[in-house]
Amino acid sequence: MNAPITAPRLTVGIISTGRVGTALGEALVAAGHDVLGVHAPSIASQTRAALRIPAARLGSIPEVTEAAQLVLLAVPDTELPAVIEQVAAVARPGQIVAHTAGAHGVGILAPVAAAGALVLAIHPAMTFVDTDDDVQRLASSCFGITAADDIGDAVAASLVLELGGTPVRIAESQRTLYHAALALGANNLNALITDAVTALRAAIDGPDQRADRATVDGGADGLAEQVLAPLVRAALENVLASGRQALTGPVARGDLSTVQRHLAALTELPDSGVAHGYRAMAARAATQQGNPDFLEMKVS
Template sequence: MTDSPLLGVADPSAPARLAVGLVSAGRVGTALAQALESVGHVVGAVLARSDESRERAALRLPDSEVFDNAADVAARSELLILAVPDDELAAIVAELASSGAVRPGTIVAHVAGAHGTAVLDPLTELGALPLALHPAMTFVGGPEDTERLQSACFAVTAADEVGQTVGDSLVYEIGGQPVHIAEADRTLYHAALAHGANHLVALISDAVTVLRSVIERADVDGTSSPLRSAPEMLAPLVTAALANVLEQGPSALTGPVARGDADAVAAHLDALRDWSAGAPAADATIVDAYLAQARRAAAHVPASPELARVLGEAS
């Protein structure tokens, strides 16, 4: 077993309350710290260096002591959450390892999607219990982030069975759903999430841009509100499409590609090329994005020879 305070009680369904330290008070870390406080853990120490982070900590973790040194936070923690950007994680781990502030038995959990527990090896060698806990959720910086964690899945990667149990317990406590991800698959897991969520934002932003320009052209008397109308027009369509694909998979695909309508796709490409000729440089590649997504959509259906020709010749 382990001397981790989380499991050091007779009733595993009522885990011990932990002294939690947070490095640092960004969007993800603050939401997770708030969620842990909501089930009785005590977030006693927070690293917050920027004015924005200090304001966030004061507003959402008002009972926590704020520090500007990670070692001071670690020295007060039984559960240490490292919520720094992915590309800063290795450096903060090295800093903590050299400080000697992380005591043996401390649970050290990071929230970086693309990393497993290997990045925590310098602390594991000092006796820490390493965890990778990545919430599959987007964060906007407000209290709604904490509420969303209660229905979120977490990618849990641990070094051994004991760590897996601890990680699962923490996630279950705050209402989340743990999903085990192998160490070797963390980057691939993260790529899938980025492709689905981040690229979705880019896709919808492109669609809004084009649709807004169409509405503006027709708004000769100024009665429409293109800034609002384009998102309002798209919202029911894309919301239904998202719900359908999550329930039905690729069979939810509709539209000209699903029908094999090569003429319609060719006309779309021509119209987008004409539009992009007068668009700002940042939007000129929307036609390339449409073509790439049309090809991916065609991979999910039996594409007609005519459609395959249009998509091939459009390069």
Template structure:
């Protein structure tokens, strides 16, 4: 790389890159803001849906909304922030159109993919990088601020690519973490398991709490309803937050409760109560309790109960 390289021998500061983004979704628009704050110029974005157009105009007001081909053709750094299922088709389409110039840094944000998916563009002279922010995006302002505390899983074909990916992540305020191509799927599975399934557990627990708290409350107490951020959520929040913090800092030793103690009677009572609320919720509790019991090598009677023996 020549004038587009992130650093030069005479100037340790990163050079400004002309950045194009496909598309202005939650991830692309947030990373665009972070790149602009680092001194790069986001000249254009593609945006089709009303929500994407709104994000482009509010988060990146100095950027033009352009067709994908024009964004790709004018970019020194082309950021492909599209859903995993759309990435391969987009890459093939750009390669067939011949709009990406040789030497262009092409970055995708897919957690499930490494750099192999970018091969059609790499074969035409592009430098392909996988840079995945390991966080969830809401589409609100906190997305950008959270990048400062996020790790980014980066994958490249060689050490030059890793150095460039690392520089870009550091510029955006994140922490780069190297993920090999062959472990990219495992990396993505672990993140999905630890985040998406956590949401399911919390939402299930809130559903059960709403039933448990229904009926007359204390004087002045909020009525329990189906709206988020209510009494059930406030009751669960300190416990769930402490459990997550303890798990991350102390590992398996953070496990407490009847399953960890091997209390088969208490777990059986839990299953009966949950079954009365929602059999599917009870099934989820049973599956996670079994995994917990196996992890702590709990009493055989409890494992037999959870296995339905």
């Protein structure tokens, strides 16, 4: 009987072990690859690496690069050019060098490609919280992949599939737009929900409300988040399933009077940005509903 065919195992070096690099390192180990070395410049990253990738040795960027067949650059965008310069100085033909920056394709890795290495852009479309849940989230994530040719494309896709993710091809020229879309949906969602929590807390803790009577059981600690959680989760699922047709509420009904009263109430909050944010999002929702003049009214 022939032995089963398995994917070739790679020796891996990770630069550096922040949230993204550590999660990917753990996932690569789980897929059978050998994470031999990591570059961890801070105490926090060194501690993280020791706890979650204990077999990996700490090393400088050149040391980690020279020891690995696959080098993963998981550093902030602002640090990427300087790291690439160090990697390019010791990169070699046959090596795979991939970065995880969403807004860049493989063009930024040109110095590494000139050294003969295969260069890839592999970006997990996921937020990371620095817990064991990060690896599980990777298995249900899409990854934006970009390569210079079909061989690189196949390698990038294979690596993502090994991690349990779904590879999505993004053209080099569209990486910035791709990353902007993710920031619009995820990062700005944080700002939106933070404002909603602020307004709801003010309503729950207002001067006419006894804090110990906010619920039948007593106090109001964490109550704003508790109220919003099932609502925003359902709204997110609905819009992902049905698009703009899923919109409910006063804008969808064309109820200008209610929107005006909302804005007046929000204007009373100490943070004026909450009202400005509401107005901007309501105007955008109205435009998407085909009623761009909906909020053309005088509201302070």
